[in-house]
Amino acid sequence: MRRSKGVSTFVATLILVSITLSLAYVVYEGVSRFAPPEQDVFTNQVSQVGGSPALVLVVVNASSPGTPLAFEAGAASSQVGVLYFDGTRYGTSHQLCLANATTFFSVYTGDGVLRAAGNGRAWIDGYWTDALEVRSGWQEVMFADASSCTVTGPDGTAVAYPDADISALPIMGALPSSSFVLYVPTGGLSGSFLMVFDGSYDRIA
Amino acid sequence: MGATTALHKSSGVSEVVSSVSMLAITIAVLGGVALISLGSLRSANGVLLTGSENAASEAGVLLTVVATQSNSSGTYVWLFNYGWNQAGLTSVYVGGGLAQGWSSSCSALQPKEMCVLQLPPGTHGTVAITFGARTVSLSV
Numbered sequence: 001m002r003r004s005k006g007v008s009t010f011v012a013t014l015i016l017v018s019i020t021l022s023l024a025y026v027v028y029e030g031v032s033r034f035a036p037p038e039q040d041v042f043t044n045q046v047s048q049v050g051g052s053p054a055l056v057l058v059v060v061n062a063s064s065p066g067t068p069l070a071f072e073a074g075a076a077s078s079q080v081g082v083l084y085f086d087g088t089r090y091g092t093s094h095q096l097c098l099a100n101a102t103t104f105f106s107v108y109t110g111d112g113v114l115r116a117a118g119n120g121r122a123w124i125d126g127y128w129t130d131a132l133e134v135r136s137g138w139q140e141v142m143f144a145d146a147s148s149c150t151v152t153g154p155d156g157t158a159v160a161y162p163d164a165d166i167s168a169l170p171i172m173g174a175l176p177s178s179s180f181v182l183y184v185p186t187g188g189l190s191g192s193f194l195m196v197f198d199g200s201y202d203r204i205a
Numbered sequence: 206m207g208a209t210t211a212l213h214k215s216s217g218v219s220e221v222v223s224s225v226s227m228l229a230i231t232i233a234v235l236g237g238v239a240l241i242s243l244g245s246l247r248s249a250n251g252v253l254l255t256g257s258e259n260a261a262s263e264a265g266v267l268l269t270v271v272a273t274q275s276n277s278s279g280t281y282v283w284l285f286n287y288g289w290n291q292a293g294l295t296s297v298y299v300g301g302g303l304a305q306g307w308s309s310s311c312s313a314l315q316p317k318e319m320c321v322l323q324l325p326p327g328t329h330g331t332v333a334i335t336f337g338a339r340t341v342s343l344s345v
Contacts, residue, residue: 051301
């Protein structure tokens with residue numbers, strides 16, 4: 001009899017706890033709609049690596065994994081088009097290369113040789129080269145002073161902008177990630193760079 | 206008499222088990238909530254801590270180019286670490302692109318020591334030598 005009473009007390013308490021947790025969840029769901037999105041913390045590292053135009057290496061570490069929505073250089077945003085630097089300012093274009101400017105963007109590839117050929121200089125993942133053995137993921141590509149160009153993936157398919165395998169966001173590696181590496185042409189000038197995430201942004205320089 | 210004692214004993218055990226179970230459930234629930242709510246704080250703290258440690262370490266890496274020489278066997282750059290922390294060469298850029306075919310004794314450059322970087326013959330242009338976030342730039 002007593003044992004039965006103890007069990008029923010235990011069950012009753014469990015039910016009460018379940019009801020309390022359910023109510024707490026309902027209240028949390030309601031309140032969280034009005035709460036601001038979680039804010040990430042970022043640390044940045046910017047290194048001048050020289051060249052013409054002068055390039056900077058940008059390394060961003062975030063407190064939680066994510067995928068950047070856009071990269072903004074000066075008044076130009078990768079959400080509008082392919083970013084370029086013409087020696088004095090940043091802009092956007094709907095072409096992968098431009099005469100008298102350096103365009104920079106990224107290409108998604110599998111393992112193999114990525115080719116970036118044009119009538120100017122080509123840069124792939126840190127190297128001034130028109131062909132590079134790459135690993136699967138996003139590869140950053142630049143064209144300097146090229147009025148015509150082609151980008152060919154390891155499978156032999158030429159990619160153009162806009163395309164699912166082309167991103168105006170210049171980035172290297174796998175996404176989502178909590179560490180982002182990219183190179184930006186600056187011409188030695190101090191630029192204003194911003195990486196935009198869902199609900200937060202990182203002012204790099 | 207014996208049956209009543211056994212019943213009391215059984216009831217006591219049941220009460221104890223029920224209390225311990227409730228305690229365990231409460232600890233599990235509160236622990237879960239704490240883990241979830243403190244997770245972002247911990248990761249943010251980790252990023253800031255790593256960043257601060259790197260910045261403090263890099264502050265103690267002070268490098269200068271002592272000499273350069275170019276000849277038929279290659280281009281040589283001598284670097285001196287006059288800081289108080291060890292420096293490790295991470296990459297070499299020539300003209301803004303990663304260089305290939307270089308060798309160095311700078312993988313662990315101790316304070317108050319010198320190392321040499323050898324680049325392939327015919328290298329010319331701007332050279333950027335990175336030691337973590339520290340960059341030494343020169344023209345050859």
